[in-house]
Amino acid sequence: MATANSVGHDPSAFEASNPVDIYRSHISELLAPVAGKPAKDIYDRLSWTQTFDKGDLGLAIPSLRVPPKEASAKASEWSEKFPNSDLVEKPVVADTFLQFFFKPQPLTRLIVPSILQKKTVYGTNPRLGLRDQSDPAKGKKRMVIDFSSPNIAKPFHAGHLRSTIIGGFLANLYEAAGWDVVRLNYLGDWGRQFGLLANAFQMLGSEEKLKKDPIGHLFDIYVEINNISRPEEEELKAKKEELTQASASGEDTTELEQQIQSLELQSVNEKARQYFKRMEEGDEAALAIWRRFRDLSIERYKKTYSRLNIHYDVYGGESTVELERMDRAVKQLEESGLSEESQGAIVVDLTKNPKTKKLGKALVRKRDGSSLYLTRDIGEAYKRVEVYQPDKLVYVVAAQQELHLAQLFKILELMGHPEIAEKCQHVSFGMVHGMSTRKGTVKFLDDILRDVGEKMHEVMQKNKTKYEQVENPEQTADTLGITAVMVQDMSGKRINGYDFSLERMTSFEGDTGPYLQYAHARLCSITRKAGLSAEDLKAADLSLLSESHAINLVRALSSWPDVVQNTLKTQEPVTVLSYLFKMTHMLSSSYDILKVVGSEPEIKKARMALYEAARQVLNNGMRMLGLNPVERYVYGILERSRRTFR
Numbered sequence: 308m309a310t311a312n313s314v315g316h317d318p319s320a321f322e323a324s325n326p327v328d329i330y331r332s333h334i335s336e337l338l339a340p341v342a343g344k345p346a347k348d349i350y351d352r353l354s355w356t357q358t359f360d361k362g363d364l365g366l367a368i369p370s371l372r373v374p375p376k377e378a379s380a381k382a383s384e385w386s387e388k389f390p391n392s393d394l395v396e397k398p399v400v401a402d403t404f405l406q407f408f409f410k411p412q413p414l415t416r417l418i419v420p421s422i423l424q425k426k427t428v429y430g431t432n433p434r435l436g437l438r439d440q441s442d443p444a445k446g447k448k449r450m451v452i453d454f455s456s457p458n459i460a461k462p463f464h465a466g467h468l469r470s471t472i473i474g475g476f477l478a479n480l481y482e483a484a485g486w487d488v489v490r491l492n493y494l495g496d497w498g499r500q501f502g503l504l505a506n507a508f509q510m511l512g513s514e515e516k517l518k519k520d521p522i523g524h525l526f527d528i529y530v531e532i533n534n535i536s537r538p539e540e541e542e543l544k545a546k547k548e549e550l551t552q553a554s555a556s557g558e559d560t561t562e563l564e565q566q567i568q569s570l571e572l573q574s575v576n577e578k579a580r581q582y583f584k585r586m587e588e589g590d591e592a593a594l595a596i597w598r599r600f601r602d603l604s605i606e607r608y609k610k611t612y613s614r615l616n617i618h619y620d621v622y623g624g625e626s627t628v629e630l631e632r633m634d635r636a637v638k639q640l641e642e643s644g645l646s647e648e649s650q651g652a653i654v655v656d657l658t659k660n661p662k663t664k665k666l667g668k669a670l671v672r673k674r675d676g677s678s679l680y681l682t683r684d685i686g687e688a689y690k691r692v693e694v695y696q697p698d699k700l701v702y703v704v705a706a707q708q709e710l711h712l713a714q715l716f717k718i719l720e721l722m723g724h725p726e727i728a729e730k731c732q733h734v735s736f737g738m739v740h741g742m743s744t745r746k747g748t749v750k751f752l753d754d755i756l757r758d759v760g761e762k763m764h765e766v767m768q769k770n771k772t773k774y775e776q777v778e779n780p781e782q783t784a785d786t787l788g789i790t791a792v793m794v795q796d797m798s799g800k801r802i803n804g805y806d807f808s809l810e811r812m813t814s815f816e817g818d819t820g821p822y823l824q825y826a827h828a829r830l831c832s833i834t835r836k837a838g839l840s841a842e843d844l845k846a847a848d849l850s851l852l853s854e855s856h857a858i859n860l861v862r863a864l865s866s867w868p869d870v871v872q873n874t875l876k877t878q879e880p881v882t883v884l885s886y887l888f889k890m891t892h893m894l895s896s897s898y899d900i901l902k903v904v905g906s907e908p909e910i911k912k913a914r915m916a917l918y919e920a921a922r923q924v925l926n927n928g929m930r931m932l933g934l935n936p937v938e939r940y941v942y943g944i945l946e947r948s949r950r951t952f953r
Contacts, residue, residue: 324432325868326417327355330364333394334407341388342381344371353407355869359862362399362406369403378403409865411858415849418865422920423844430867430927435875436485438698447487451695452478454703455617458495459604460504460525463611463752469736472796474703475617475933476880477734483931484875489695490617492608493687494624496601500529502582503575505596507532521603523751536575543570587630601626611753614789616933625683632686637672639722646671655718669714684715685722692727699730706735706802734878737804739796759788762813763821777939786935787824788813793933794820797880818888824937826891827929830922831938837903837915844919847912856897857917863890867924871931880932887928894921 331353332346339346352370356362368378368385382405386398394413398405422429439445454474457467478488507528508517516524546567553560571577585593605622612618637653640646646655651674657666671682691700702712712733720728764784767774777783795812799805815821852861867886874882901914929936 324428324434325872326421327364327865327869329417330394330407330409333392334364334366337390337392338366338385341385341390342371355866355873356406359859361401363409363862363865364407366398366405366407367403368405375403409862411853411861412850414865415852415858415861418861419849419852419916419920420845422864422923423841423916426923427927427930429923430871431483431485432868432872433485435872436481436487447485448698449487449489449695450481450699450701451489451491451691451697452481452701452703453491453493454478454701455612456493456495456704457608458500459601460500460522460529461495463522463608468752468755468792469739469796470703470705471612471615471617472793472933473734473736473801473880474701475615476797476883476931477701477703477878479931479933480871480874480878483871486699489621489697490619491621491623491691492619494601494605494622494626496624497626499576499579499583501586501597501600502579502584503532503536504529504600505582505593506575506578508596508600517603520607521600522607525600525604526751532575539570539574540576543567543574546570597626611756614756614785615793616930616935623687625680628683628686628690632689633682636682636685636689636722640671640718643722645718645721650674655714655721657714657717663717666710666714666717669718680711681715681718684711685718688715688719688727688731692730697730699732700727701732701734703734703736706737709733709735734801736801739807740804741807755792756785756789758809759791759813760785761788762809763787763791766813766821773939783937783939786937787821790820790824790934792820794818794823794884797884797932800879800881818884820934823887823891823929823934826894827922827925827936828939830894830918830925833903833918834915834922837911839912839915843912844916847916848909849913849916851910851913852917854900856893856900857914860890860893860897860917860921863893864920864924867928883928883932887925887932890921890925894918 331350334353335346335350338344338349342349348371349366353364353366356365368382369375373381379400379402382400382403386400386405389398391397392410394410396408396410398407400406434440434443436447437443437445438448452474454477455467455471457463474490478490482488504525508525511528511531513524516527546563550560550563550567553563582593586597601624637646640653640655646653648654649656649668652670653672655669655671657663657669669681670679673679688700691697704712712731716728716731716733719725719731760781761784764781767777767780767784767787774780791812795805795808798818812819813821815825852858870883870886901917903911903914903918906914926936
């Protein structure tokens, strides 16, 4: 049985990545003979609580297959018979639940040194990512995560922003859980629009502008060529309506048909189709221009992603799906009887099966024989399985694409590949509304980050004295601005959309990115002023942390590994973010009570050890979210009113 002494002296002796698992094992071993239930069953059902007044761990008696009518009586009986423990108080009965409260001193002696020792790895659990936890030699599980996926030469819009932030977070989360994560950016880099773009560059392009700002320049000429194309399309539409009426009236339409044919052949869109056809046929001159646009765009994207702490292992895209794979997919669909011809096109009619009726009809190939997104995605799924041999295929894509991905996963299953379909997961999210810059509604991410950074820089300059202490104020302002954007995006559940608000995200009121950075910077400031070494903190007498504020902060820090593990289930950034904000609320209400500077030397060491542990956990959580924690802040914020954690 674990004792207070064994826990206090050498936390590294425990191999568990989650210190609270020591308590789970301890409680399970003590309760098993009392309840007549296997210790493992009890261990698996001990869950963290929503608020500290409900204990540190809770156990629902009915979850152990106790009849509901007997659960309350069993709770009282088991509590009464629970033996004395050095680690936990006697469990409190709450109807059909048992609430377990950890004894403060043993918990403090376990948690604080554990955090100070493990530092950045506190909260992570590499064993979760093993294919077989009993045999690490079998290796890690692998996840391929497809996120961001902007369209080259088009704005990096709100949907791409959300996908980037959420995907980056999930990649960090699964790496913390020991998975081998392959980050993949599946670019929109193929299709008729590139014929349009190539022709536009020949007509309107500038080498100088392309080198200076490839994405911006390509977007500008793309807009221009579409403006040229629009009147042509409107004229064609009018002529076709005229042809329909003339045909219905029995008039001679020969001249009208010739006019339509001539307009089509001379149109911008037809020239784009012809150019793209050359690309598909492997024309090297056409492909060279496309390749240049793609490479320049990727280099620019990399700079933007680096500001968000995002990196990719693979820059793929629609262009990288070999024609052979797509043809093979179409052939398999035909041979399996899943596809059929419909008005010259190839479709998979999922409405014929009552179980898949809601998925409708999926278009696989157009009348002209050209491939569609679905065909490419089937081929790409095969490719990812062949190349990476993953255990999980994650698509971080907006909820609007739910039908498309549901069709993809179901068709993969019906094609005889349920093992691939089972690995696929759509991580969906709602949309951002009103995302714009100060000067307009063009939705380039760089424009958004520039505006928010400028706003934060203006705020920083209001405090001249502190501003001058910052080594690189522009870089700090940029970091704060990026934090503001990312925290606003992660503040609600993924599926919920939100209104983009520059004023709200840069506010110091409420749970915002700037406040989270302020909380970290304040802990760094306390560390600088305290002037204590790592050895001083290691030697601290933690029994001096007897105040309720200190005890509850330790309880909060102990739950961080559970938060990480729970987030693997929710896959919600807000699970982590909410924990961090609640911890900062606790810290804010503790500073006046747990003062460091001016305290007795031994008390100063103990409190500083606690604050350093809190700073480390806050830092770990922020980095998991993809944020860069700052160490100096230059704007005074009124202290918040004290709040209760959780």
